[in-house]
Amino acid sequence: MEEEKGTTGSINLSLNGKEEKINLSGQVHHLPFCIKFNGPCTVSQYFKPKLKGMEIDGLAVEEAHFRGRKLQGTTISLPNGYAGFVLAKNNSGKRKACDVSEGNSNDWEMKAKFDKLTYWNHDAPPSKDDPFLRSFHWFTVAEALHKQVKAEDLATIDAALA
Template structure:
Protein backbone atom coordinates (compact mmCIF):
# COMPACT_ATOMS: atom_id res chain seq x y z
CA UNK A 1 0.00 0.00 0.00
CA UNK A 2 1.01 3.59 -0.51
CA UNK A 3 0.40 6.72 1.56
CA UNK A 4 0.62 9.97 -0.41
CA UNK A 5 1.88 13.04 1.41
CA UNK A 6 0.49 16.45 0.41
CA UNK A 7 2.60 19.18 -1.23
CA UNK A 8 4.66 20.87 1.49
CA UNK A 9 4.34 24.40 0.12
CA UNK A 10 1.92 26.02 -2.28
CA UNK A 11 3.62 26.57 -5.63
CA UNK A 12 2.68 27.29 -9.22
CA UNK A 13 1.38 24.20 -11.03
CA UNK A 14 4.14 22.28 -12.81
CA UNK A 15 4.44 22.36 -16.60
CA UNK A 16 4.00 18.74 -17.70
CA UNK A 17 5.04 17.71 -21.22
CA UNK A 18 4.83 14.25 -22.77
CA UNK A 19 7.41 14.05 -25.57
CA UNK A 20 7.52 11.35 -28.28
CA UNK A 21 11.04 10.24 -27.45
CA UNK A 22 13.04 8.37 -24.86
CA UNK A 23 15.32 10.35 -22.56
CA UNK A 24 17.33 8.72 -19.79
CA UNK A 25 16.46 11.46 -17.28
CA UNK A 26 13.60 11.71 -14.87
CA UNK A 27 13.25 15.08 -13.19
CA UNK A 28 13.46 18.82 -13.67
CA UNK A 29 15.86 20.45 -16.11
CA UNK A 30 17.21 23.96 -16.33
CA UNK A 31 16.27 24.50 -19.98
CA UNK A 32 16.48 28.01 -21.37
CA UNK A 33 14.44 29.59 -24.16
CA UNK A 34 17.32 28.58 -26.45
CA UNK A 35 16.51 24.90 -25.74
CA UNK A 36 12.73 24.95 -25.28
CA UNK A 37 10.45 27.78 -26.43
CA UNK A 38 6.98 26.51 -27.43
CA UNK A 39 4.64 28.90 -29.24
CA UNK A 40 0.94 28.67 -28.38
CA UNK A 41 -1.84 28.73 -30.99
CA UNK A 42 -5.03 28.20 -28.96
CA UNK A 43 -4.84 24.76 -27.34
CA UNK A 44 -2.20 23.66 -29.86
CA UNK A 45 1.47 24.59 -29.78
CA UNK A 46 4.65 24.18 -31.76
CA UNK A 47 8.21 23.67 -30.52
CA UNK A 48 11.56 22.40 -31.70
CA UNK A 49 13.47 19.75 -29.77
CA UNK A 50 16.95 18.74 -30.97
CA UNK A 51 16.14 20.18 -34.41
CA UNK A 52 12.84 18.32 -34.85
CA UNK A 53 9.54 20.15 -35.14
CA UNK A 54 6.95 18.99 -32.62
CA UNK A 55 3.24 19.79 -32.52
CA UNK A 56 1.53 19.70 -29.16
CA UNK A 57 -1.96 19.67 -27.76
CA UNK A 58 -2.65 21.00 -24.27
CA UNK A 59 -5.25 19.06 -22.29
CA UNK A 60 -6.72 20.64 -19.17
CA UNK A 61 -7.71 18.28 -16.40
CA UNK A 62 -11.42 18.33 -15.54
CA UNK A 63 -12.68 20.40 -12.64
CA UNK A 64 -12.00 18.63 -9.36
CA UNK A 65 -9.11 16.58 -10.80
CA UNK A 66 -5.54 17.41 -9.77
CA UNK A 67 -2.51 15.79 -11.35
CA UNK A 68 0.42 15.01 -9.09
CA UNK A 69 4.08 14.24 -9.67
CA UNK A 70 5.02 11.62 -7.10
CA UNK A 71 8.23 10.05 -5.83
CA UNK A 72 8.30 6.83 -3.85
CA UNK A 73 10.45 6.79 -0.75
CA UNK A 74 11.82 4.03 1.44
CA UNK A 75 9.94 5.45 4.46
CA UNK A 76 7.17 3.37 6.01
CA UNK A 77 4.03 4.61 7.73
CA UNK A 78 3.89 3.57 11.36
CA UNK A 79 0.27 2.60 12.14
CA UNK A 80 -1.44 4.07 15.18
CA UNK A 81 -3.02 1.73 17.71
CA UNK A 82 -6.49 2.22 16.16
CA UNK A 83 -5.09 1.35 12.70
CA UNK A 84 -3.46 -1.78 14.14
CA UNK A 85 -6.81 -2.90 15.56
CA UNK A 86 -8.49 -2.30 12.20
CA UNK A 87 -5.75 -4.28 10.44
CA UNK A 88 -6.11 -7.23 12.84
CA UNK A 89 -9.84 -7.39 12.10
CA UNK A 90 -9.17 -7.64 8.35
CA UNK A 91 -6.93 -10.61 7.55
CA UNK A 92 -6.19 -9.34 3.99
CA UNK A 93 -4.40 -6.32 5.45
CA UNK A 94 -2.14 -8.28 7.83
CA UNK A 95 1.54 -8.16 7.05
CA UNK A 96 1.23 -5.43 4.42
CA UNK A 97 3.51 -2.40 4.58
CA UNK A 98 2.50 1.12 3.75
CA UNK A 99 5.22 3.09 1.97
CA UNK A 100 5.28 6.88 1.88
CA UNK A 101 4.97 8.56 -1.53
CA UNK A 102 6.09 12.18 -1.59
CA UNK A 103 4.19 14.72 -3.71
CA UNK A 104 6.79 16.81 -5.58
CA UNK A 105 4.38 19.03 -7.53
CA UNK A 106 0.86 19.25 -8.86
CA UNK A 107 -0.46 20.17 -12.30
CA UNK A 108 -3.78 21.12 -13.89
CA UNK A 109 -2.91 20.55 -17.56
CA UNK A 110 -0.58 18.43 -19.66
CA UNK A 111 0.84 19.01 -23.13
CA UNK A 112 1.11 15.94 -25.36
CA UNK A 113 3.56 16.31 -28.27
CA UNK A 114 3.75 14.51 -31.62
CA UNK A 115 6.09 14.45 -34.63
CA UNK A 116 4.71 16.21 -37.69
CA UNK A 117 1.14 16.51 -36.47
CA UNK A 118 -0.95 17.43 -33.44
CA UNK A 119 -1.92 14.35 -31.38
CA UNK A 120 -5.65 13.79 -31.88
CA UNK A 121 -8.30 12.20 -29.70
CA UNK A 122 -9.41 9.52 -32.15
CA UNK A 123 -5.99 8.15 -33.10
CA UNK A 124 -5.95 5.59 -30.26
CA UNK A 125 -2.90 7.22 -28.71
CA UNK A 126 -2.05 8.99 -25.51
CA UNK A 127 -4.64 11.79 -25.78
CA UNK A 128 -7.54 9.36 -26.12
CA UNK A 129 -6.16 7.11 -23.37
CA UNK A 130 -5.84 10.02 -20.95
CA UNK A 131 -9.35 11.28 -21.67
CA UNK A 132 -10.78 7.79 -21.14
CA UNK A 133 -8.72 7.29 -17.96
CA UNK A 134 -10.03 10.53 -16.42
CA UNK A 135 -13.63 9.48 -17.18
CA UNK A 136 -13.03 5.97 -15.81
CA UNK A 137 -11.36 7.27 -12.65
CA UNK A 138 -14.27 9.65 -12.11
CA UNK A 139 -16.72 6.76 -12.26
CA UNK A 140 -14.88 4.39 -9.94
CA UNK A 141 -14.20 7.07 -7.34
CA UNK A 142 -17.75 8.40 -7.20
CA UNK A 143 -20.99 6.97 -5.97
CA UNK A 144 -24.63 7.50 -6.70
CA UNK A 145 -26.99 8.50 -3.93
CA UNK A 146 -29.27 5.67 -2.93
CA UNK A 147 -32.92 6.67 -2.92
Protein backbone atom coordinates in the same frame (compact mmCIF):
# COMPACT_ATOMS: atom_id res chain seq x y z
CA MET B 1 5.21 -23.07 -2.78
CA GLU B 2 6.56 -19.70 -1.72
CA GLU B 3 3.98 -17.20 -0.55
CA GLU B 4 4.10 -13.81 -2.28
CA LYS B 5 4.61 -10.92 0.05
CA GLY B 6 2.90 -7.64 -0.66
CA THR B 7 4.34 -4.26 -0.01
CA THR B 8 2.69 -1.29 1.54
CA GLY B 9 3.41 2.36 1.18
CA SER B 10 1.93 5.79 1.55
CA ILE B 11 1.51 8.94 -0.48
CA ASN B 12 1.50 12.19 1.48
CA LEU B 13 -0.32 14.98 -0.39
CA SER B 14 -0.23 17.49 2.47
CA LEU B 15 1.92 20.58 2.27
CA ASN B 16 4.05 19.66 5.33
CA GLY B 17 4.36 23.23 6.57
CA LYS B 18 4.93 24.70 3.12
CA GLU B 19 2.94 27.90 2.82
CA GLU B 20 2.35 27.60 -0.92
CA LYS B 21 2.25 24.54 -3.06
CA ILE B 22 4.34 24.63 -6.21
CA ASN B 23 2.02 24.91 -9.21
CA LEU B 24 3.52 23.49 -12.40
CA SER B 25 0.43 24.08 -14.59
CA GLY B 26 1.55 24.78 -18.13
CA GLN B 27 5.06 23.45 -17.42
CA VAL B 28 4.34 19.71 -17.52
CA HIS B 29 4.97 18.03 -20.89
CA HIS B 30 4.08 14.54 -22.14
CA LEU B 31 6.68 13.80 -24.80
CA PRO B 32 6.42 11.04 -27.44
CA PHE B 33 9.85 9.65 -26.57
CA CYS B 34 12.03 8.65 -23.63
CA ILE B 35 14.89 10.76 -22.28
CA LYS B 36 17.38 8.60 -20.43
CA PHE B 37 18.64 11.27 -18.07
CA ASN B 38 17.61 12.00 -14.53
CA GLY B 39 19.15 15.20 -13.25
CA PRO B 40 19.13 18.95 -13.49
CA CYS B 41 19.02 20.59 -16.92
CA THR B 42 18.22 24.07 -18.19
CA VAL B 43 15.32 22.81 -20.30
CA SER B 44 13.80 26.25 -20.90
CA GLN B 45 17.01 27.35 -22.59
CA TYR B 46 16.62 24.70 -25.31
CA PHE B 47 12.95 23.68 -25.40
CA LYS B 48 10.87 26.70 -26.45
CA PRO B 49 7.30 25.86 -27.49
CA LYS B 50 5.44 28.52 -29.51
CA LEU B 51 1.77 28.90 -30.41
CA LYS B 52 1.23 28.42 -34.16
CA GLY B 53 -1.85 30.64 -34.21
CA MET B 54 -4.17 27.92 -35.45
CA GLU B 55 -6.74 25.57 -33.94
CA ILE B 56 -7.58 21.98 -34.86
CA ASP B 57 -10.65 20.33 -33.29
CA GLY B 58 -10.82 23.30 -30.91
CA LEU B 59 -7.24 22.68 -29.70
CA ALA B 60 -4.69 25.51 -29.88
CA VAL B 61 -1.68 24.05 -31.73
CA GLU B 62 1.81 24.61 -30.35
CA GLU B 63 5.09 23.78 -32.06
CA ALA B 64 8.51 22.95 -30.68
CA HIS B 65 11.65 21.14 -31.76
CA PHE B 66 13.69 18.60 -29.86
CA ARG B 67 17.04 17.53 -31.29
CA GLY B 68 15.90 18.68 -34.72
CA ARG B 69 12.61 16.78 -34.62
CA LYS B 70 9.44 18.77 -35.04
CA LEU B 71 6.82 18.35 -32.32
CA GLN B 72 3.24 19.56 -32.44
CA GLY B 73 1.04 19.61 -29.37
CA THR B 74 -1.54 21.36 -27.29
CA THR B 75 -2.05 22.34 -23.67
CA ILE B 76 -5.07 20.73 -22.04
CA SER B 77 -6.72 21.05 -18.65
CA LEU B 78 -7.32 18.00 -16.51
CA PRO B 79 -11.03 17.25 -15.96
CA ASN B 80 -12.81 18.92 -13.04
CA GLY B 81 -12.09 17.13 -9.79
CA TYR B 82 -8.75 15.74 -10.99
CA ALA B 83 -5.22 16.99 -10.39
CA GLY B 84 -1.75 15.83 -11.29
CA PHE B 85 1.01 15.50 -8.74
CA VAL B 86 4.78 15.32 -8.90
CA LEU B 87 5.87 12.82 -6.25
CA ALA B 88 9.26 12.04 -4.76
CA LYS B 89 10.34 9.27 -2.45
CA ASN B 90 10.34 10.34 1.17
CA ASN B 91 13.66 9.31 2.66
CA SER B 92 12.81 10.32 6.21
CA GLY B 93 10.47 8.75 8.72
CA LYS B 94 9.95 5.23 9.98
CA ARG B 95 10.62 2.31 7.69
CA LYS B 96 10.85 -1.39 8.23
CA ALA B 97 14.33 -2.83 8.60
CA CYS B 98 13.87 -4.97 5.47
CA ASP B 99 12.87 -1.89 3.43
CA VAL B 100 15.99 -0.03 4.53
CA SER B 101 18.32 -2.95 3.81
CA GLU B 102 16.83 -3.51 0.34
CA GLY B 103 16.74 0.21 -0.44
CA ASN B 104 12.99 0.10 -1.02
CA SER B 105 11.06 3.12 0.12
CA ASN B 106 7.36 3.12 -0.59
CA ASP B 107 6.67 6.41 1.12
CA TRP B 108 6.07 9.27 -1.27
CA GLU B 109 5.39 12.97 -0.80
CA MET B 110 3.99 15.69 -3.04
CA LYS B 111 6.55 18.07 -4.47
CA ALA B 112 4.28 19.94 -6.89
CA LYS B 113 0.79 19.97 -8.34
CA PHE B 114 -0.64 20.74 -11.78
CA ASP B 115 -4.01 20.97 -13.51
CA LYS B 116 -2.78 21.60 -17.07
CA LEU B 117 -0.29 19.74 -19.21
CA THR B 118 0.99 19.85 -22.77
CA TYR B 119 1.11 16.68 -24.80
CA TRP B 120 3.17 16.39 -27.96
CA ASN B 121 3.05 14.36 -31.19
CA HIS B 122 5.87 13.73 -33.67
CA ASP B 123 5.18 15.50 -36.97
CA ALA B 124 1.38 15.39 -36.54
CA PRO B 125 -0.88 18.10 -35.19
CA PRO B 126 -2.96 17.30 -32.10
CA SER B 127 -6.53 16.13 -32.60
CA LYS B 128 -9.44 14.80 -30.59
CA ASP B 129 -8.59 11.32 -31.97
CA ASP B 130 -5.14 11.18 -30.34
CA PRO B 131 -4.81 8.15 -28.03
CA PHE B 132 -3.57 10.36 -25.18
CA LEU B 133 -6.65 12.58 -25.34
CA ARG B 134 -8.99 9.63 -25.86
CA SER B 135 -7.67 8.06 -22.64
CA PHE B 136 -9.40 10.89 -20.77
CA HIS B 137 -12.75 9.27 -21.71
CA TRP B 138 -12.01 6.72 -18.98
CA PHE B 139 -12.67 9.41 -16.36
CA THR B 140 -16.31 9.51 -17.52
CA VAL B 141 -16.53 5.70 -17.58
CA ALA B 142 -15.04 5.45 -14.06
CA GLU B 143 -17.48 8.05 -12.77
CA ALA B 144 -20.44 6.14 -14.24
CA LEU B 145 -19.19 2.82 -12.81
CA HIS B 146 -18.75 4.23 -9.32
CA LYS B 147 -21.90 6.33 -9.26
CA GLN B 148 -24.24 5.38 -6.44
CA VAL B 149 -27.40 3.65 -7.68
CA LYS B 150 -30.64 5.04 -6.27
CA ALA B 151 -33.87 3.12 -5.70
CA GLU B 152 -35.62 5.26 -8.35
CA ASP B 153 -33.00 4.19 -10.92
CA LEU B 154 -33.63 0.52 -10.17
CA ALA B 155 -37.40 1.02 -10.38
CA THR B 156 -37.02 2.70 -13.78
CA ILE B 157 -34.88 -0.19 -15.07
CA ASP B 158 -37.34 -2.79 -13.72
CA ALA B 159 -40.24 -1.01 -15.45
CA ALA B 160 -38.32 -0.85 -18.74
CA LEU B 161 -37.48 -4.56 -18.64
CA ALA B 162 -41.04 -5.67 -17.83
